[in-house]
Amino acid sequence: MAVSVLLSCNQVHHNILTSQEEKDGWVLLFDGKTLDGWRDYNGASLTEPWHVVDGCIQAKGTGSDGSGYIVTDKEYENFELVWDWKLSKGGNSGMLYHVVERPQFKVPYVTGPEYQLIDEPNFSEKLEDWQKTGVDYAMYLPDTAVMKINPAGEWNTSKIVFDNGHVEHWLNGVKILAFEAWTDDWFARKNSGKWSHAPEYGLSRKGLICLQDHGYPASFRNIKLKELPRKSEDVLLYNGKDIEGWQTYGTELWYVKDGLLVCESGPDKKYGYLATNKYYDDFDLTLEFKQEANGNSGVFIRSIVDEDATVEGWQVEVAPKGHDTGGIYESYGRGWLVQIPDEKESILKEHDWNLMRIKIQGDNVTTWLNGEEMVNIKDERIGKGKGRIALQIHDGGGIKVLWRNIRLKTL
Structure with a gap:
């Protein structure tokens, strides 16, 4: 019951776009009422442990490393992606993008980069720096000196910008990380760390948006995206x-x-x-x-x-x-x-x-x-x-x- 109260959502003025946002090309990925537009990773329907509670799309907290992932029906290439998120105590989740589906890929994170979300102070295990909130998981670290993270049970707002290989992570209105994908430095990190045995990790220029239930309740709202143009090469x-x-x-x-x-x-x-x-x-x-x-x-x-x-x-x-x-x-x-x-x-x-x-x-x-x-x-x-x-x-x-x-x- 405490978790339910902790993760309850206020539906007022959420999951809507202003007229200016609509003119600027923003779309909602979650309507605040249904799970329309979302399905299991590598699946045709939604069976994973997610539901809608008080205007939030919420992970029930029964997922694991090998399950609990849901993806958008539509693929996206270059974009700004903004969302609000709130974790339970000790919670662990993430927002992935450019996720590729094929039977050979059993989990989405071997294909798509992840903006990590985790309740560091209360997490049950010791975390490496590349596992903490705001990181480009197992690749790039944010500037912790400018980060302000609200604690478990309180809302945070994050943003990912992916613009033809230029990547930015934002947290609560502050840019915390920027890097260029597919550079020599990017490949050196990919090939020497966690992804050295995941040959397709991070290579796709286009893919699905993915939410992760990693065994802890987590809530999301105001998930909106604006597509950016592709540059010819x-x-x-x-x-x-x-x-x-x-x-x-x-x-x-x-x-x-x-x-x-x-x-x-x-x-x-x-x-x-x-x-x-x-x-x-x-x-x-x-x-x-x-x-x-x-x-x-x-x-x-x-x-x-x-x-x-x-x-x-x-x-x-x-x-x-x-x-x-x-x-x-x-x-x-x-x-x-x-x-x-x-x-x-x-x-x-x-x-x-x-x-x-x-x-x-x-x-x-x-x-x-x-x-x-x-x-x-x-x-x-x-x-x-x-x-x-x-x-x-x-x-x-x-x-x-x-x-x-x-x-x-x-x-």
Whole structure:
């Protein structure tokens, strides 16, 4: 009963937008009355321990590390996100964003960053600095000298700004933290700490908003968001000198020789991948390739790296003549989505340079080979996908492909 009183909410003048906020593009993520617009992580409905109490969306406090997460129906990319929050004594919760759903991800925090919320004075265990309120969890620490946190049972207001990689955390009207995502410093922190075994953590540029029930009652209200515009980028993915900006997976060979990126089968003769360390979702990509030996390779789009270091997603085929170069293959589930008709197989130039173009926007994918359109499809599952660009070496050995002029424009 004490907890119920502690976390009760005053409904007056909450969970509404002013006319000016509406004009400025703000939307409410919680209407103060229902859980419409929220569902389980990786689920189609809401079954996790959350309910509405006196105008608050409230965690019942029965969640755990592996459960209790709810997400918005809609994804968001660049935004300002503001919310009020109140914890029970010793409480632990969080606000996550850019969360990605796939069956491979059992919990959302291995994909999306978290603004941590925790009652430090009364928490039952010793906390590291990277676990405390206001942190970008396990990554960046706030300036504690300017922070003022109201105690358990009292309301606080937080804000996250995510603007094309620039991130800010605010608490009770004060900016407490700012950093740039996907910089060398960001990757150094990601790869050396808690997320070193979570290869997809923090890479997505777009995703779901997520609330966490971590075993303690917690209340939220006035959850509102304003989307910010995306800035287009022209990106040179391969610099002609080394594989900076890429990561190798598997034991096959990736190296630079005479300014060219070379993939070559190694002694294990298994699948191998070279994947960008950033996500690219909507883009227009061009690259050139030359097959010096068996050219069974490919370009993965919107793809993720599994725990066993294999890439899963959609592959635009690069293969010897007669084997569907420019076609699209799904590496999990459905297999070939589109194969190339026989009359288009002659477009591939054997043992010579070929120009491939891949344009993907929303659920539409178009591929070209040497200026000729090969595939133009719309696919709902691709439309929901997000992830890296990756080059592949097929298993079996005897493969050698050269690559150059890999660049894209984000859309």
